[in-house]
Amino acid sequence: MTTSSRKLDHIRICLDNPVESEGVVARSFDDLVLVHKALPEIDEADIDTSCRFLGRKLSAPLMISAMTGGHPSVKEINVNLALAASELGIAMGVGSQRAALEEESLKDTFSAVRDAAPDIPIIGNIGAVQLKRSGPGILDQLAEMIDADAIAVHLNFLQESIQPEGDRDASGVVKVLGEAANGSVPIIVKETGAGISRETAASLADVGVKMIDVSGQGGLSWAGVETYRAAEIGDCDLEEMGRLFWSWGIPTPVSIVECRSIGLDVISSGGIRSGLDVAKSLSLGASLAGTALPMLKPATKDAKAVVRAMSPYLRALRICMFLTGCRRAGELKGVPLVVLGRTREWLGARGYDLNEFSAYRELTK
Amino acid sequence: MTTSSRKLDHIRICLDNPVESEGVVARSFDDLVLVHKALPEIDEADIDTSCRFLGRKLSAPLMISAMTGGHPSVKEINVNLALAASELGIAMGVGSQRAALEEESLKDTFSAVRDAAPDIPIIGNIGAVQLKRSGPGILDQLAEMIDADAIAVHLNFLQESIQPEGDRDASGVVKVLGEAANGSVPIIVKETGAGISRETAASLADVGVKMIDVSGQGGLSWAGVETYRAAEIGDCDLEEMGRLFWSWGIPTPVSIVECRSIGLDVISSGGIRSGLDVAKSLSLGASLAGTALPMLKPATKDAKAVVRAMSPYLRALRICMFLTGCRRAGELKGVPLVVLGRTREWLGARGYDLNEFSAYRELTK
Amino acid sequence: MTTSSRKLDHIRICLDNPVESEGVVARSFDDLVLVHKALPEIDEADIDTSCRFLGRKLSAPLMISAMTGGHPSVKEINVNLALAASELGIAMGVGSQRAALEEESLKDTFSAVRDAAPDIPIIGNIGAVQLKRSGPGILDQLAEMIDADAIAVHLNFLQESIQPEGDRDASGVVKVLGEAANGSVPIIVKETGAGISRETAASLADVGVKMIDVSGQGGLSWAGVETYRAAEIGDCDLEEMGRLFWSWGIPTPVSIVECRSIGLDVISSGGIRSGLDVAKSLSLGASLAGTALPMLKPATKDAKAVVRAMSPYLRALRICMFLTGCRRAGELKGVPLVVLGRTREWLGARGYDLNEFSAYRELTK
Amino acid sequence: MTTSSRKLDHIRICLDNPVESEGVVARSFDDLVLVHKALPEIDEADIDTSCRFLGRKLSAPLMISAMTGGHPSVKEINVNLALAASELGIAMGVGSQRAALEEESLKDTFSAVRDAAPDIPIIGNIGAVQLKRSGPGILDQLAEMIDADAIAVHLNFLQESIQPEGDRDASGVVKVLGEAANGSVPIIVKETGAGISRETAASLADVGVKMIDVSGQGGLSWAGVETYRAAEIGDCDLEEMGRLFWSWGIPTPVSIVECRSIGLDVISSGGIRSGLDVAKSLSLGASLAGTALPMLKPATKDAKAVVRAMSPYLRALRICMFLTGCRRAGELKGVPLVVLGRTREWLGARGYDLNEFSAYRELTK
Ligand SMILES: Cc1cc2nc3c(=O)[nH]c(=O)nc-3n(C[C@H](O)[C@H](O)[C@H](O)COP(=O)(O)O)c2cc1C
Ligand SMILES: Cc1cc2nc3c(=O)[nH]c(=O)nc-3n(C[C@H](O)[C@H](O)[C@H](O)COP(=O)(O)O)c2cc1C
Ligand SMILES: Cc1cc2nc3c(=O)[nH]c(=O)nc-3n(C[C@H](O)[C@H](O)[C@H](O)COP(=O)(O)O)c2cc1C
Numbered sequence A, B, C, D: 001m002t003t004s005s006r007k008l009d010h011i012r013i014c015l016d017n018p019v020e021s022e023g024v025v026a027r028s029f030d031d032l033v034l035v036h037k038a039l040p041e042i043d044e045a046d047i048d049t050s051c052r053f054l055g056r057k058l059s060a061p062l063m064i065s066a067m068t069g070g071h072p073s074v075k076e077i078n079v080n081l082a083l084a085a086s087e088l089g090i091a092m093g094v095g096s097q098r099a100a101l102e103e104e105s106l107k108d109t110f111s112a113v114r115d116a117a118p119d120i121p122i123i124g125n126i127g128a129v130q131l132k133r134s135g136p137g138i139l140d141q142l143a144e145m146i147d148a149d150a151i152a153v154h155l156n157f158l159q160e161s162i163q164p165e166g167d168r169d170a171s172g173v174v175k176v177l178g179e180a181a182n183g184s185v186p187i188i189v190k191e192t193g194a195g196i197s198r199e200t201a202a203s204l205a206d207v208g209v210k211m212i213d214v215s216g217q218g219g220l221s222w223a224g225v226e227t228y229r230a231a232e233i234g235d236c237d238l239e240e241m242g243r244l245f246w247s248w249g250i251p252t253p254v255s256i257v258e259c260r261s262i263g264l265d266v267i268s269s270g271g272i273r274s275g276l277d278v279a280k281s282l283s284l285g286a287s288l289a290g291t292a293l294p295m296l297k298p299a300t301k302d303a304k305a306v307v308r309a310m311s312p313y314l315r316a317l318r319i320c321m322f323l324t325g326c327r328r329a330g331e332l333k334g335v336p337l338v339v340l341g342r343t344r345e346w347l348g349a350r351g352y353d354l355n356e357f358s359a360y361r362e363l364t365k
């Protein structure tokens, strides 16, 4: 099975089935509450959600996370996402460019993104294992293909574990990422739905990685997607594995806190389902938040549908900023945030003092 | 759309739909338990629930919170509430008087309240933004209109955020409230369903505000009401925002604790649904508790219906006082109160020692 | 309405309706777990559940709690309970003897108990308010009526609060109980379903009371019973009060810990529904456990039915003792007991270190 | 009723009914989360799940726990289990060999196991009470019967308590186990579904026992099985006892932590339902994990069915190892494990610092 046709399967499955994580911490973002500021003391009109990201300006700290490319029939999806991202002034990631490396003719399914969105940050994408195989030199090629502002190197060993054709040699990846981090193309190390722990973040920081896209547990589950695929091909054993590991991973909010505690720049993703989740992510210390799955179906229609699906994120983020008195998105990390329930238990178990977010912040002003 | 007709929409929606908050802390009052005193050592007949409020005597620390006025057809609602409040000897707030400032002929929809209830404390009402626009001078005018004992300046930036015509310039409001607080008319700073945090309370205390009506999360949700209104006018985007922010805010019990910790006088409101909630509020340190939504439907009938709806609050408060051995309402703040569940987590996260309420109180006697 | 006919109402309501408490701590006993001892190191045949109570021997630390008497038609209930208690060798309390004081002819509905059960401890019963009215002298009279080993003076101010004819003068009761405690008849101060707090226990200990029957929240709810009665007589206001206070009170396990911490002898009751609850009660420090409601229906049949309903309590207690390695019932207070959930929160909030029960016990052996 | 026919009853009941524990901690393993390691830094192909157990090599730290033998008609079950265990290279325990001691002709229902599986560790089985009765000398006989690598001496006093014919003399068992532990045949002290506490583990360590099979609460419930049997023979009293004690016991994860804290070698069993539970067990410090009930039905079919049911355990364990970066099974005890919910409460109540598992581990590397 080619990379390209597997990608089509994934998209079809994501469009037709419930593929989100559940697990012991069902909706970790629902355990977080931004503390209402009855007197915001700002004019909502003065709120400026814009920020800089990878040297470009964004209208808001938002991105459409990596999804696709690499098959003629998905080019349109990518173009719709790009047109929408461009119109909204937010960043966009493309899906793994591996297929285009394998097959020249597929390049334009990626490059069309830059054509449709000349001014926004566009982030290329490649799997860590592929990078290891091809060597860091490949990064320039990937960047050039879409005039990328950075390349996300994705980690998806959970998915590889459930795939029949999974590549499970994870050895030496940290070293390669270190080489890549010191190359000319900015890189982002990105999970794909299972999150990044403090320990992993520390080892990445050690080799020079600066930015992480946590893509934590709580949104799309690759184990979930592969469960359907295994069922389709009649591989009961893999199907059972898929079910077992469906919700494996570190909830996105937990992962944000863990990576931030190492001092890394963090993109929040994995289950970002509204501007409220975006605001909570920023309050936990993320610089940006991305969402993937909810944009997929709209993108199969047209750019307008994507804009319609994404606009509420911007609006809700703005409302959150207003109701917590933040003129700039960056101020969200200074507003009190209450952490409850199992997310509280989890972070407590990992040694964090949750009052840091909810009680001490006002003291340090 | 005029202020006045919008008010009618609100009332209609509140009468016909579920408009209460749910959220991560569903019924925060249910997390609180007054510790039973098997030997009250008082004669129930000696219980005196009366208290003084704004220089007048109340039969109990209770009020009907601000709801209406400003449209000919709601005058009757106000009169029924006032007659009932007067008969019961409790306080009453009127709805925002803004419409009457805009349109002279609407004044009597407010002033009728004082006519119907000559002896109880009546609290005028105006939005903080309106106050900022008109200047503190307006407070005398408002007070005079209904011979008010105080004016509640309400904060409703959550609602403004969901309203198409919302006024979202919240800048400089604290300063204006400071000026108002130092004027001749006593003022109460009042939320409208999202609660007031310790930080906000502190900034109010700084400028001289003495009394706060927390109106916390847990009862009427303005985001909820505006969700219905948005749906009616076909504004899907706002409707989505309304749903997202439906339960935004600080639960009433949390807000009481936070504002009390700043040393302010506190009125408890937002989800007060029985005399038990009143007693718990007083035990947390509030001086008075108000309820709005449950009185609306009865008030569309007659004063008797309002009396019938409100009387159980007084009776249950009395039973709570009896079963905790309190002769005076003020003694409730000295009886042990156990705080459980998510409310416990929340207050803990905000740095409060919950044992203060449940364990230390007996030690300090 | 006479005391006697009211009693009949109560019994009828208890037989026909769900009258148990629910509340924020639904089944507090379910939050407790006795730690299994895989190697009991005893012969089950050597287990001796017997104990002494009020100078007599019991086959197990169990009693049938006070329920009835005072009406010709309930004499049989009392006789059946007594025959069963006698056969099983456990203690029994009679219901309030007030009716028999008012009406000589009703005496034998109580005295028949002693006739049927000559050797077991029988506990008389009178309300605290009644005792205050009649003076402690009455205790001898009550004891004599049934040749009682002790008199339970019951506290039921929750019930009085929901009864139309409720007597709510609770003043001076502690003093009277002090006088009674120093009289010739041993007394037990007993709640009736709402529990006794540490503060109340302390004030009782101060005046010389030595034994408490906690009768906590979790079993029969008198507010519940009175709710039905209020509905029957069409008193909607009282009915509403009944509903509101249905689950008011201190959960039985919490009350046991609180009263024990004052050093009093404790009988556990209120929601004791199996020998497991009995064992947990003893582990928390109670000397005896009583159950009422589950014996009512069997008692309307015959003594055999009561024996059948009560025997499993003894058997399960024995199994608990075996599986925790206790030869004597008194040893249960030394076995580890894990406290979880809201009961853990509650006791923590009241200042107790729960590890006392679950972790330290082995250290002190 | 003979030992042998009772065994048949048990198997039939286990095949036809839900017999698993529920209780206050429903699925304790679901309270545990292995922390995802996005960068495992190992090649999955290098993972070696093998380990040594009782001097033999296993392909993975897994066993089929003791179930049967002792009746002609179950010989096939045992053979199927043995063939499967042999094929998979995992250990296997046989059911209690008591019947074969009583009746020579039944021996081959056990010895057939070794015939079918010449190279794997096979563990004999006898009840502690039986051992006490027959004396430690019997161990050699049992070992010889199946060429056993060790004998599991099982503790099942919960079951004995619910059996009509139960043997409930548990006195002196520790001493006998001490003698056995110092004999020539290695012994494992094993519960049968109710777990082993720290206190019990300590008394076993004191007399020289080195290895424990916790068989904790969470899987098969013997009280449950006996409930059905009691119902079948119409013994309502026992049936009621069975229901009451259905979920009695210490959850498997808790029991692992408790026994490990005494320094004993631990086999995890009781509710092991996937390789995830195996991995969590190893992370808590167990050396091996066993499962019984899920293998019963497949074993009534053929060896292939057992292999099919067991293989996913190995595969999932491997995935867990991969996703936590463990090349060897023994490394799992060094990876972070988050403990949540009631299991967290329970272990906290027993004095354990849960951060030991989730936060400190990285520090000690
Ligand atoms: C159809 C689909 C394809 C994806 N392909 C990629 C990919 O090629 N590279 C990658 O890094 N992430 C990929 N992802 C993961 C997303 O970028 C994102 O991390 C993940 O879906 C979690 O976010 P969500 O819950 O908002 O969907 C894909 C997601 C989807 C739904
Ligand atoms: C129909 C309606 C109109 C209201 N109008 C006002 C108002 O004009 N000014 C104000 O301060 N609060 C207003 N409120 C808010 C209430 O005073 C109160 O703070 C809020 O409803 C929460 O209390 P509750 O849960 O008991 O309803 C209104 C509430 C309702 C239901
Ligand atoms: C029908 C009935 C009558 C009762 N009458 C009395 C009484 O006269 N005096 C008393 O102290 N308690 C009385 N009680 C309360 C019980 O003694 C006991 O404290 C209470 O029912 C809680 O225990 P339970 O949950 O096992 O029923 C009565 C209970 C019932 C069900």
Ligand SMILES: Cc1cc2nc3c(=O)[nH]c(=O)nc-3n(C[C@H](O)[C@H](O)[C@H](O)COP(=O)(O)O)c2cc1C
Binding pocket: D010, D011, D014, D065, D066, D067, D068, D094, D095, D096, D125, D152, D154, D190, D191, D192, D193, D215, D218, D219, D220, D269, D270, D271, D272, D290, D291, D292, D293, D294, D296
């Ligand atoms: C049918 C059956 C028979 C069993 N017989 C024995 C036995 O003879 N000896 C023993 O130590 N355990 C016996 N067990 C208990 C198991 O070894 C195991 O400890 C228990 O079932 C818990 O594990 P599980 O939840 O994976 O089934 C038996 C279990 C089953 C299901």
